[in-house]
Amino acid sequence: MILDKDNYELIMFDLLEGNLSEAEELLVMDQIEGDDFLFREWKLFKATVLVPTSSMVFPGKASLYKEEKKVVVMSKRWAAIAASVCILAAVLISWPREEDKMVQVITTVTELKSDSNQVVQVETQKYSAFETEINENRVANRGIQKPDQKVIELGVKQVVNTIELEQTILPIVNRKDVELLVQNKPDIIQALPSLNTTVPQLFVKNSATNAKETDLALKAKDRAIASFKVEEVVRLKDKIQAILVMASNPKLNINTDFKNNRPSFQVELETKGYQAIASIEPFKNRN
């Protein structure tokens, strides 16, 4: 790479831009330093590099910033406590129980042909009160039903005693155009006879006890199928009771070692192939 008057600007440019290899740079620099004209030209080329003025800053920078979402960092100790509580609660709530199959929530009003006893079963969500949320389309897409059937979803209410049962069921059964079906819920079925006199259209199905199905008014077009779901608190209570009954080897360890700041609490439950262990040791990492 020999510099001459025709190519020196291009080569100096490449040298300045860092486009040459190390060997080429050395070769070119040797030639530049050995020639006054080339040396002066090189100085001029080097002067063409713009130097940013750091004093020039954008004055409106503060207005460009956006507020970031604050992340709350929980200490390991409290995170461990929270996680333990959550695990314990999740285990208790989701512990498998045979009775769950009997408390399926079904509350619908459906249009059936007068000679059909087909039961439409549609699982519904929990609602705060009867008939407060009616959604034909959502329910119509689920369950087993004929295309021409009209399905109206009613709310579900917790039923814990006869009085509430009355209050819950009567608003439905007193409707002339509605039949009520309660299935697989012995407590409710047992309480129903006292309501029968006031319920003109009642359809009781209890496959668990083989009770005879009673078809009181097949002329009615609509049928309500209602069973009841226990609310979370009651359900949780039931779960705990069920677990305690089923638990074959429950253990509760409470370590009150406050002297060394190492108190702890541990629960162990074992039943039907399931084992749950939840432990809290809040001061484990404290020095």
Next chain:
Amino acid sequence: MTTHEYNTCVKQYSDGIFRFIVKNLRDEFEAENIVQNTFEKLWVRIDQVEMKTAKAYLFKIAYNNMIDVIRKNKNHSDLTSAVHVASDNYEYNNLIEYVSMAVNELPAKQKSALTLRDYEGHDYKSIGDIMCMSESQVKINIFRARKYIKAYINKLELMIL
């Protein structure tokens, strides 16, 4: 891109974009508007822009805004001439100011390519992406710009040796 990354972009690139626009437009007020608009566009598309491409994206938006401003501003060339005439009478004894004068006389493309190269350290490819031209075109523009500045300084018989 997250909000945190967006704020990082503001911190890292807003000054550079501002300098780039001021150097090319020589209008700080207009440069402020362009920087504001540029980051507003980034914020709107925050979900579509990745952090690693944010710098090139921002400079491209700013460059395009600047070109729009130059096109809209019919008096820009008159303004440039006026400033140049005024600065002719100013006694410069600083090399940087001589170079600055020379840069102000460069054609827009050469000026933009050179400022992106020297102020922000972009390589030829990213400059090409920003200015929508090939790498060889970028190199030619920068070469011509340096050659012009060298000749300008030489013409003024600046004593730099």
